[in-house]
């Protein structure tokens with residue numbers, strides 16, 4: 192089966208000679224082409240070139256291909272959402288008025304709400320409940336042009352329920368068209384039953400949970416919420432080093448609410464990424480630039496918690512490779528709209544219209560080790576392709592808060608057409 196996309200106003204291939212996570216001006220390379228067509232063969236990109244050249248190279252394929260007319264529209268790679276808490280029970284709209292009245296996110300959590308509330312709901316939920324709820328979320332991601340997502344556990348907080356969450360991800364990896372990359376995050380919070388006995392819970396994560404998750408092959412990454420009142424840098428270091436010993440690549444929720452030298456720790460342990468970084472220090476940013484740690488910035492969280500935004504402009508200018516993501520979760524960022532997150536990154540973190548596209552495609556793919564497969568439109572890569580109903584890419588940030596996704600092609604199959612899921 193072949194697909195030929197013709198007449199697009201712009202094709203953003205996001206291609207570059209740079210094969211590492213992109214930094215500084217590399218983040219502005221869109222690989223923008225006009226007057227080219229895109230040929231897809233099976234689940235792969237076959238060729239991006241003027242139609243005449245494609246016809247010469249692939250006469251039979253062009254003859255039999257399904258033709259999509261993208262006149263007046265743009266084409267780009269499927270979006271990659273590299274930080275989500277995808278699988279969870281319940282919702283937390285009841286916390287919103289509390290926060291609007293001035294109660295802090297951490298106070299609500301320390302009083303037993305927040306992550307603890309969602310943990311209770313996730314523990315209570317059956318496997319099927321979680322599976323069916325997550326399918327709805329993944330379908331919404333697709334409608335917003337997201338074709339690859341990372342998914343963290345961390346609302347089970349005991350072995351049985353962490354494994355339950357991770358098995359939901361595993362089943363969806365097999366059954367849902369969206370590609371899902373799994374992260375173990377048993378260190379998302381200290382469960383209520385271990386309050387005052389935090390080191391004991393750290394021991395359980397290290398000695399029981401990490402070995403089991405690794406043995407079952409349920410995750411590639413190991414994440415920890417390093418935050419005052421949650422896990423200390425010392426505890427976080429132990430958990431991340433333990434994961435490394437079992438082949439799990441470290442990630443870290445760092446410097447979200449209070450500065451805690453999380454960025455520095457990420458650089459020190461060789462984490463692939465440090466995430467949030469709302470209040471990361473100058474030293475931490477410099478350490479990340481030196482180590483090549485990817486900053487995964489989550490402006491939806493700053494928006495929804497009414498907190499200061501991460502210093503995205505400074506990070507790009509300092510040579511940190513930057514990705515951005517929704518942080519989709521029921522507490523601090525209940526949105527699936529990665530396009531809106533791009534808008535926030537432009538308006539509130541000083542990133543350019545070009546940089547946010549890099550940050551939600553190829554740099555996000557790097558943050559979850561999928562840059563060889565997705566994040567750009569290049570011959571041989573997986574055919575995850577968007578057709579967006581705007582005449583040029585600048586309108587993606589100009590007409591903000593809107594979903595411009597018209598067509599989504601996932602691994603060579605049309606899965607969204609005219610904005611609707613097929």
Ligand SMILES: N=CN[C@@H](CCC(=O)O)C(=O)O
Pocket residue numbers: 276305306309416444447492518520521522523524
């Ligand atoms: N900050 C820690 N974890 C999530 C929020 C989880 C929740 O509130 O349920 C985050 O990345 O924002």
Ligand SMILES: [Zn+2]
Pocket residue numbers: 274275276444518520
């Ligand atoms: Zn998170």
